[in-house]
Amino acid sequence: MLMAHPAVLENLLDQYEALHADHGDTDDARRRMEDVIYTLCVSTGTRDIGPALAAARRRLAQDSAPSAARLPGRSGPCRPGAGVG
Template sequence: MLMAHPAVLRDLVEQYEALSALHAEDGSPESRQRLNDVAYTLCVSTGTRDVDAALIAARHRLPGARVEDDSLLDAPQEPHTTPVPATEA
């Protein structure tokens, strides 16, 4: 898969965040279309299917990104258990 240049990703993330902050989804047809276009371009540029995953992927590819910055890590996680092999009776 081709990777977008970090400068392009940074610009897309900034555009998406600005449009979201301005509530473009509730605005004029042109502002809604611009938000949809930026979201689509983010998805294509990161190889993802939804904008939330695209934003996470884009941020991970930016200079200075750290593994600890992933918001998915805040989700509750199942405790890790090792499967026990079944014994023959």
Template structure:
């Protein structure tokens, strides 16, 4: 799957967060439409179907995202912590 350039993703995330912070969904029809447009563009740009998943995917692809960030992995794909060993116990 092609992914939008990180600069585009960063801009879309910032626009969505700004519009959400300004409560665009409760505002004028124009601001509601802009919020919907940005949400749709985020979904298309990240190959997701809802804005929450799109935000996670976009943030995961931004520079500085932690390599070990597993927020976009399915539960079955999530790495399991190593089992505790009893080496050295009781010595």
């Protein structure tokens, strides 16, 4: 499954939280909230906002954790045959 870039997810979470705090008092705010919810669901492969928020937050937490690609001695291109020859 394709996963949205962490910066996109972070932006969507920020928008959701700001709109949620605003309580959607206008038609425009409600439409924007619906758009953000839809985009979060599509971006995380979920159908409801609860699981979408959890998946986005989980993805951001995973992205901020050290990975083997970021460890010393593991830098450079990650493609078959890279550095060979």
